[in-house]
Amino acid sequence: MSQYKALADDIIRHVGGKDNVKSVFHCATRLRFKLKDEKKADPETLKQHDGVITVVQSGGQFQVVIGNNVPYVYQDVVAAGGFQTSSNEEEEKTGVFNRLIDVIAGIFTPILGPMAGSGLLKGLLAILVALGLLTQDMGTYIVLNAAADALFYFLPVILGHSAAKKFGGNPYIGMIIGGALVYPAIVAMQGAGETLTFLNLPVVLMSYASSVIPIILATYVSSKVETFFNKRTHEAVRNFTTPMMALLIVVPLTFLAIGPVATYASQGLANGYSFLYGLSPIVAIAFIGAFWQVLVMFGLHWGLVPIVINNLAVVGMDTIVVGVLMATFGQVGATLAITLKARDPKTKGLGTSSSIAGVFGITEPAIYGLTLPRKKPFVFGMIGGAAGGVVGGMLGTAAYAMGGLGVFSVPVMIPATGLDMTFYGALIGMVVATVVSFGLTYVLHKEVAPTETPRVESAPVLTDHVGTPVSSPVKGEVVALDTVRDEVFSSGAMGKGVAIMPSEGVVYAPFDGEVITIFQSKHAIGLRSDSGVEVLVHVGLDTVxxxxxxxxxxxxxxxxxKAGDVLVTFDLEAITKAGYDTITPVIVTNTGNYLDVLPTHVGVVEPNHDVLRVLA
Structure with missing residues (x-):
């Protein structure tokens, strides 16, 4: 019998029994239950169990924190309860809004990089035309414009893949449905104003190039059709009969009903936003400039992504992107002020690198490493973003394609008519956002010297070589563990340690030893040193x-x-763009076996520098 069988039985009993469990999966340290009725669970009794570190009820999940042994406990829980193993992507979210945000993020995240690259190329072409270096009838322009515009024209095909994958359908069926929407013969009929019928039913011909909502709804319907036929056809013929039936049903249905209804909805959404923007362009962009970073922190910005893309497809322009640009430079200005005022060289170093990253649209190091922990500078950054938004709204600045972040979004704000005040409004707004946040932070924020920092006094740094050292597994800035926005880590329930804001996407071995656990999601790794110290490195929060x-x-x-070996690599920028906090807790999970675990470093750290000492 497994050593965790008794623990698994107790957990199932105290979550209300197996009949109370909708689903269960695990991350690096926790069993994450979705319960039918959380009132039937007994979290207090579970917290007292020797094998349970703590219990957290958050985001509609009943989370039982186990620690490094969670994969083994999970196996016994699944076996004891007869549950289906499931990935977190299949987990049902609580509430319509949470499910909507999850769907939007899952569909659009994979294409944002290529979309930004295509938008930048369109911006570059606009600059070359404005400078007279290219004309729209030149072969060079035509070829480059094809490269820049292909993603947007064939957007239904690309979204068909990612949407079908998110809904659990066949991604290639989704692509075929998208391809049908932009099929040349049908596009030509629509352009010529001809009529079309299907089984004597009139088809409303519309332009689906660059459209968003029709293909998403169509792939959702297709996923349900596929599920229906997969359950009712023999496996010997399922591979081709299900796709045939899905296409036979969904493509005509899309042309007859889904497409027209969704297109009218898209136009209504764009017209609604245009109406609100028309009421007060200044207030609209200033609001985005002020609160965009807050939306990102809570993952709510995903709700605006399809609106941006829909605006570009229907109206040909978007102003939300302008507010995002101003929000970015608001935080850059505040970070620059902190950097200039800081007397600590480590803060200056972090501030310099964070400011540069912010200019290129990556604000997380600045926010989580500098402005947010100091509170006032973060607010001043919001005020600066709003001020820049006021300028953009006054001068009618807008984006005409999906571009990159930071300064990389500027080229897509050149209108087809060439450089004018609407474009210069973007540049002026950036300067205003930076100057306002810089001035407020420099004048009103007091930067505490390192020797005066209460946190350093309450967590003294060891300077002599006592205890077992644990080197930093990532390059970045060391912060106190209690600043992590997850109580399982910040409370010390998992063990003592530190947290690091990574500045590069590499996890190194912090000592000589062995890998205890590398999770399937690869976001966390458990290690044991040759002397017996067990360490968990958890890259980001909720990155499972x-x-x-x-x-x-x-x-x-x-x-x-061996110490310094590369264990895991990760795309820091992509994870950040996906809306996740990349702060990385480094925890000694068997802290109870030692006299104490003390930090040995604060501020910027390299992978070969010690961050912890474990005292026996």
């Missing part, structure tokens, strides 16, 4: 939701490692 996307493991369970 990515299911391994943007992570690559270079080791496996049981493998011997």
């Amino acid at each position: 939701q990515l299911e391994g996307q943007h992570f690559e493991a270079h080791v496996e369970n049981g493998q011997r490692v």
